[in-house]
Amino acid sequence: MxxxxxxxLVTLGLVTATSLPVSGNTTTKTPNTTTTATTTDPSYVWTKVLSRNTAVAYHAKSKSAVYLWNATHTKRVHNLKNYPNTTWYVKNSVVMQHGNKSHVYYEVYNYGNAADGFIWRGYLTKGVNPSQRALAAKGVIKLSSERSLQFFQDNLTTLASxxxxxxxxxxxxxxxxxxxxxxxxxxxxxxxxxxxxxxxxxxxxxxxxxxxxxxxxxxxxxxxxxxxxxxxxxxxxxxxxxxxxxxxxxxxxxxxxxxxxxxxxxxxxxxxxxxxxxxxxxxxxxxxxx
Incomplete structure (x- = not known):
């Protein structure tokens, strides 16, 4: 017998951000499915996960339509074109392999935590959004114990999904x-x-x-x-x-x-x-x- x-096993979702972008074997080309379909072939495979100790600010490089995806890269969850003045904070970095190419994706969230998702790091540039009017916007946020625990729990949930x-x-x-x-x-x-x-x-x-x-x-x-x-x-x-x-x-x-x-x-x-x-x-x- x-x-x-x-x-x-747990809840999970991933976590905090660091001051440096994660290095990885990435291509310079834009992941071609990011702007062409509402759903994609679920063949984006996570090969590496890197946690972070601080939440670092990024914003979209352009006002074009680029998307935040779910963890498996099968569903669009937000269009950054609808958030022209938003500063995004990086929670985690994930290396996703698609075919024989690898790309680094950031899991990001806005300051109010009303929206989050995964995006290819090539669509972002480091720093607070210049269009953001909120004077309190910071380039780096030190995680409180409460936020760190929440990121850990979210991380668990994401992994299980x-x-x-x-x-x-x-x-x-x-x-x-x-x-x-x-x-x-x-x-x-x-x-x-x-x-x-x-x-x-x-x-x-x-x-x-x-x-x-x-x-x-x-x-x-x-x-x-x-x-x-x-x-x-x-x-x-x-x-x-x-x-x-x-x-x-x-x-x-x-x-x-x-x-x-x-x-x-x-x-x-x-x-x-x-x-x-x-x-x-x-x-x-x-x-x-x-």
Whole structure:
């Protein structure tokens, strides 16, 4: 029988801004779907997330129609042409890959937090909007504890809204980086995927993957809901970070560490099981150890 551990995963949305634009392998061309369609091919894949410690002011380079998008780049949420006098503050930076090209997108919000979304950084220029009449506009906003916590929670929600494959890649890469003393095993990974996608026994999966004497543990992530989340606040209070991805990885890594501590060689395999039936997906994570 497989053991189920309920893990409360969290709300997320991303976070604060820093004084420098994020570097990345970006192209100089404008992402061509940004101004041509209301919805696009959902093939913008998050490959990197960078949190920020301050909110830095930017504004649109021109008064042309450019758009803020949702996190998956499938829906326009705001047209900057309708905000000619607005200063936008950067919450996070995300590297999105589209085909074989990568672009840095900023998650931005206006000062009143009435509008936010993701935009290719090439459409923005750093600084307070010259047309803004509000004298209180600042080039850099130091985050209060309340705003930092809110960004962290928003960050959690945003991450949970990503396609499962993207969520899995982001989390597992972070987990692998944390578990420097443990060794990921491709055979165990293969076995985890077999268990996750086929209704067969642990023994049969082990034979098929060529693994000897494996142990498996499954735990599911609860629906993202502030009322049921556990652990996220104490984590934030300790680290004061807006990087929710690190929180997810820390929780998963703690489970892996507990299991590999009693394993033979400390090898592990990790796989997030797709759940395409639920309206709000609740991934089951399978851990395999030797």
């Amino acid at each position: 497989k053991k189920l551990f309920l893990l409360a 990503l396609p499962q494959s993207q969520f899995q890649k982001l989390v597992t890469d972070q987990v692998a980086a944390k578990l420097t003393k443990s060794v990921s095993d491709t055979k165990l990974d293969a076995m985890a995927k077999i268990l996750a996608t086929q209704d067969i026994s642990t023994r049969d999966a082990a034979v098929k993957a060529g693994v000897t004497n494996p142990k498996t543990t499954n735990f599911t992530v609860k629906q993202v809901d502030p009322k049921t989340m556990t652990g996220y606040y104490s984590y934030w209070a300790k680290y004061r970070t807006t990087n929710a991805l690190h929180y997810y990885a820390a929780v998963v890594a703690s489970h892996v560490s507990g299991l590999t501590g009693n394993s033979v060689n400390g090898h592990y395999g990790l796989y997030i099981v797709p759940d395409t039936t639920a309206k709000t997906w609740k991934p089951q994570i399978t851990i395999v150890t030797d």
